[in-house]
Amino acid sequence: xxxxxxxxxxxxxxxxxxxxxxxxxxxxxxxxxxxxxxxxxxxxxxxxxxxxxxxxxxxxxxxxxxxxxxxxxxxxxxxxxxxxxxxxxxxxxxxxxxxxxxxxxxxxxxxxxxxxxxxxxxx
Amino acid sequence: xxxxxxxxxxxxxxxxxxxxxxxxxxxxxxxxxxxxxxxxxxxxxxxxxxxxxxxxxxxxxxxxxxxxxxxxxxxxxxxxxxxxxxxxxxxxxxxxxxxxxxxxxxxxxxx
Numbered sequence: 001x002x003x004x005x006x007x008x009x010x011x012x013x014x015x016x017x018x019x020x021x022x023x024x025x026x027x028x029x030x031x032x033x034x035x036x037x038x039x040x041x042x043x044x045x046x047x048x049x050x051x052x053x054x055x056x057x058x059x060x061x062x063x064x065x066x067x068x069x070x071x072x073x074x075x076x077x078x079x080x081x082x083x084x085x086x087x088x089x090x091x092x093x094x095x096x097x098x099x100x101x102x103x104x105x106x107x108x109x110x111x112x113x114x115x116x117x118x119x120x121x122x123x
Numbered sequence: 124x125x126x127x128x129x130x131x132x133x134x135x136x137x138x139x140x141x142x143x144x145x146x147x148x149x150x151x152x153x154x155x156x157x158x159x160x161x162x163x164x165x166x167x168x169x170x171x172x173x174x175x176x177x178x179x180x181x182x183x184x185x186x187x188x189x190x191x192x193x194x195x196x197x198x199x200x201x202x203x204x205x206x207x208x209x210x211x212x213x214x215x216x217x218x219x220x221x222x223x224x225x226x227x228x229x230x231x232x233x234x
Contacts, residue, residue, distance in 0.1 A: 035223070044225060045161070045169065045212050045228065047223040050223070059222070105174060105175035105178075106156050106157045107157045107158070110161075115167075
């Protein structure tokens with residue numbers, strides 16, 4: 001059974017830093033790209049970042065580029081999101097999600113999601 | 124403002140059919156990028172509902188179907204049930220942004 005368990009959320013002051021973790025199990029973690037998607041309170045989903053299976057390629061939304069860094073440790077089956085220079089608008093539930101590509105489907109999709117971890121940026 | 128536009132809300136009575144639209148542009152859906160749909164029940168994480176415009180993952184009832192035409196995609200739900208009350212999101216890729224993009228979400232109310 002695929003499981004994704006996020007941790008590391010909490011209350012942080014504007015300008016502060018936080019590192020989120022996502023522990024994966026139930027699949028060969030090192031074979032799959034992974035995503036971070038966030039959801040501000042009462043709002044919709046926003047893609048944040050992707051990382052390739054080996055970790056060599058990373059991608060970011062413009063809203064977090066230069067402030068957030070995605071990484072992974074395939075030996076520990078864990079995905080990370082280092083968040084620096086946090087702003088009030090970064091307040092959201094952060095989900096990690098497994099990403100797959102399917103032959104004949106032009107867009108990668110997220111087939112499994114964690115339960116999310118809440119990040120609150122406030123003074 | 125989301126790159127993919129969805130109606131904020133739709134509603135229907137039990138047993139009825141509802142559709143949710145997802146309108147994009149020539150840099151995403153119109154460029155040939157496929158659309159996926161996710162269902163988010165209250166207080167839970169999103170769940171993959173439809174992938175590649177019209178394919179259902181194992182376990183998703185055939186009451187749910189998807190289609191794509193031109194710069195838009197649609198999710199249809201037939202035989203509406205109370206348990207279908209949730210938020211629904213479309214997702215695709217935008218070549219101008221070089222990003223994955225989500226629609227703003229549609230809240231489905233079962234009357």
